[in-house]
Amino acid sequence: MKTVNAQPFNYAFDPETTALIVIDMQRDFVEPDGFGAVLGNDVSLVRKAIAPCSRLLRQAREAGLFILHTREGHRADLSNCPPAKLTRGGKTFIGEPGAMGRILIQGEAGHDIIPELYPQPGEPVIDKPGKGAFYATDLHLILQARGIRSLIICGVTTEVCVQTTAREANDRGYEVLIPEDCCASYFPEFHRAALEMIKAQGAIVGWVSNADAVIQALR
Numbered sequence: 001m002k003t004v005n006a007q008p009f010n011y012a013f014d015p016e017t018t019a020l021i022v023i024d025m026q027r028d029f030v031e032p033d034g035f036g037a038v039l040g041n042d043v044s045l046v047r048k049a050i051a052p053c054s055r056l057l058r059q060a061r062e063a064g065l066f067i068l069h070t071r072e073g074h075r076a077d078l079s080n081c082p083p084a085k086l087t088r089g090g091k092t093f094i095g096e097p098g099a100m101g102r103i104l105i106q107g108e109a110g111h112d113i114i115p116e117l118y119p120q121p122g123e124p125v126i127d128k129p130g131k132g133a134f135y136a137t138d139l140h141l142i143l144q145a146r147g148i149r150s151l152i153i154c155g156v157t158t159e160v161c162v163q164t165t166a167r168e169a170n171d172r173g174y175e176v177l178i179p180e181d182c183c184a185s186y187f188p189e190f191h192r193a194a195l196e197m198i199k200a201q202g203a204i205v206g207w208v209s210n211a212d213a214v215i216q217a218l219r
């Protein structure tokens with residue numbers, strides 16, 4: 001077992017039964033011409049997570065951890081996008097043309113994962129239509145088949161897709177750890193609040209740590 005210095009108390013995990021999931025580090029969310037930016041957000045806030053994620057990814061690969069990535073997006077004909085989701089955004093909408101192709105559409109440049117954190121061969125990529133990575137995907141099946149029990153979750157945004165996935169995972173019995181500098185939000189106060197909620201009441205959803213502490217545990 002490995003132990004990570006975490007809050008609200010140390011997090012113990014077995015690398016054999018632990019997976020690292022990188023949530024939605026897609027060009028549409030973190031690059032200056034993407035969906036997030038067009039909605040009026042300052043992407044420099046979410047780009048802060050790239051370097052810590054990259055360091056953690058490198059160490060996780062070296063340690064042989066099971067690594068997965070997710071992408072939020074939809075079929076080109078929008079048939080797997082709930083009508084309610086299609087009306088959200090206010091300024092631009094899913095499926096509309098953007099600087100990197102149609103917004104959040106599978107196969108478009110903006111839907112792809114940023115080059116800095118690009119998946120390596122053998123690392124499954126989960127395409128998800130919702131905020132949570134378990135909803136309408138085969139993620140749970142893949143994790144169960146590998147005997148995974150603990151999840152280290154990184155990515156964007158903290159209070160949306162990261163938090164939703166952490167809650168879904170917790171309810172399915174996984175022990176969740178979030179390295180706080182490996183996730184980010186366009187709203188720093190939401191980032192802080194989401195992490196507070198996760199670790200409250202004796203890790204009601206999971207544990208919070210940082211990239212260096214997880215890297216040290218993996219060494």
Ligand code: C5J
Nearest residue numbers: 024072156157160161
């Ligand atoms: C959002 C995400 N914020 N990946 N998606 O719409 O958090």
